[in-house]
Amino acid sequence: MNEQDLRRLMTVSVEDVLPSQPAAAGWDRARRRRRTRRVVGVVAVAVALVGGGTVVALRPPGPPPNHSVAPTPTVVPTHAEPVQRPPAELTFPPDPLARLGGPATVPLSERPVQRALALFQPTDEENRADGPVRVLGNDGVVRSLDVVTLTPTRDASGNEAPAVKPGVLSPDGKSAAFAQPGELIMVDLTTAAVRRIPLFGYLEMVVWANDRVLVGAEDRTYAVDRVTGAASTIDVSIWVVAAPDPEAGREAALIELIGERDGLKLRSRTAREATIRSEERITGGGLPAPYQINEFYGRGWLHGGRLASAAWITSGEIDGAEGAAVLDARTGAVAHLLDLGRERSKGCCEVLGWDNKGAVLLRMEPAALARWNPETGEITGIIRDLRGVIAVAG
């Protein structure tokens, strides 16, 4: 085959691919999206942020923060379970995590944290790291991560991504772990000490799993002891394994979300040997027709017996809507589904974890961070428009 053949094959292979949407669809959807952003902007001006306000309770395993207050629901749910929808306009009650939107005021090396609530990596329009990583402590002060210079992660094909990803911050907020090409970098945020653990491969993703850090590349995953730094390979995919519940203990099963549509499954592996214990088909549970999960994306997060993840879903409106789901981690039944509609960008709404009140933390464009209580349907904004990658503790 020569290049002319390749051109010809490419041309004929798509000759019956025709647009199904009118040309005006993009214009109309852009107008609606712009209108939504304006509304959010107006709300942002109207609701003044209260500096030094209440401190969110992000499931601290250690001593509780000084001013732990449950998030204030501001929206009465209007949709019955199990399918819920966000309100047309999010409200943003004062929340310490909103301080991530402000600049760092002190280097981490000068003022380590007692416990970090979140990390934030600003990015540019091309999703490249743009400025220092911010470390928000439970004292409300934003530090700059100055003790290590992170390079973008990359794969063997040169595709790059910022080193800060959801999941790099330990559940207790005391450490951060960054996958880097050829090494794992662990930062003790309470002392600003840095430890480098050489490993092989284009490492890209990190998951905290109790006393270990799982760090992986396209073709391998290592389990690294949090204390000793000893590493061994483990037969689990870093791309599909859910972040374990930190309260579940070191022997808690590793759960993978695999497949798509009717082939979606929860695969359970033993914690240490990663031996497959069981596979449960993911079912719609009590979802009304035609709702179903098409595919999960981003990291899944375990909390008690539940698992939350972002997903592309089939709704009454479209096959391919954005959504988030909460599953029963034992049976695979979908317990709650958040229908985020079709007007948001693809992959807009990655789940970032749980808080200690049983609410799911997720991106929810145009909000950079929102809180969804699947049991009540309450949804509130936490951080307004903020471009970058957020990792929260817990």
Place this chain on the structure above:
Amino acid sequence: MAPTGHDGRDGYLAFVESHQHRLLRAAYLICGNQHQAEDLLQEALIKLALRWASVRDGDPSAYVRAILYRDAVSWWRRRRREWLSAAPPDRVTHDRDGALRLTLHDALCLLPPRQRAVLVLRYYEDLTEVATAEALGVTVGTVKSQCHAALRRLREVAPDLARDARPRQGSADLATGLEVNP
């Protein structure tokens, strides 16, 4: 400027009418799935509409192409890796060209997203290496290396393409391992 009312709407619609077929087909070649290709194109067209006032007097084709291809690479980077090669072909065919099309479809799905994007830009969109690099926001060297790797991978995963396609005089031959024109 916000895309409200009829401010620029007609020009935008004319642009989309004349370009969306080709853009969708390019997106399909990258995604291997028409539904995802339409999602990808719609997202790029929304971004174009949001920026239409500042883009329309420049090169909106280059703008939307850059959005489309970079989003494609970004999307696939976020997807589950094991799913990348698991999507079944959309169509079934029994003629020779049809079989080659499916072989090409399957082979493209086995390539990493950026390599797929490079091939589509170079051989479907007929862009130069420089224009391909601009569209993807990478260096020309990256385009060359990705293209070389992609063609080599195509030969590995789809030897039928090399055997069945007709050789043409004076053109680079993928089956012999020759690099394509710079």
